[in-house]
Amino acid sequence: MEDIESKWTEIEKKVARSAFEQAYKREIEALMQQVQQKISTLVELDDIWRLHDFLSARRYEVEGKYDYQYPVLLFVFAGLIKDGWLHLTELDGLDKDKLSKVAALSRM
Amino acid sequence: MEDIESKWTEIEKKVARSAFEQAYKREIEALMQQVQQKISTLVELDDIWRLHDFLSARRYEVEGKYDYQYPVLLFVFAGLIKDGWLHLTELDGLDKDKLSKVAALSRM
Secondary structure, three states: OOOOOOOOOHHHHHHHHHHHHHHHHHHHHHHHHHHHHHHOOOOOHHHHHHHHHHHHHHHHHHHHHOOOOHHHHHHHHHHHHHOOOOOHHHHEOEOHHHHHHHHHHHOO | OOOOOOOOOHHHHHHHHHHHHHHHHHHHHHHHHHHHHHHOOOOOHHHHHHHHHHHHHHHHHHHHHOOOOHHHHHHHHHHHHHOOOOOHHHHEOEOHHHHHHHHHHHOO
16 A cells, blocks of 8 residues: 555546545635625624634635645545545545545544 | 923823824725725635735734824824825824924825
8 A cells, every 4th residue: 555645547637636626616615605704794894804814714724725746635635525525435536545545534 | 392202291192092093994994995895806716815915914004003102103193194094184282393293204
């Protein structure tokens, strides 16, 4: 099972890219909805600063999380599954050792 | 004209506080309008991050600027006049040396 993080076939790369983009799309859509909801309740300056705090935290989280680099991709997928942005079945097509590792990591 | 920044009569303090709050109110109202305008054009993630950048800059500026401390207040007032949030006439009641200094600084 060594070095499975680094070796990706062309098919695996397609599956991975598609799953990654799907999760990103879902999370961003959810974020847009959250922002729209917060915006609808803006009344005073403190609300704006609270929106700013929220955006700071989410930006840091989103930009850090969506790191498409093969050596760390199984960890990224495990996190996305854990957070509900991806289903393990959407990774069908990956090598079974990779799938096992993602599944195990996502339960940690 | 020495130490005019530190010595404030009770009447001057009232005038200063009122002018300060008035300028703050104006600037915050303008900021709220700008935010509402930006919000109305939010479509994609980059728009949200641009809003975040805008809020970061404005927060830093506003929180730094509204520093109500007598030794620096004349500089604060000069800046507020320069930026259009306050009129010199709204400081009527301050000692004439203070007014001259604010007027001179605001033209720098």
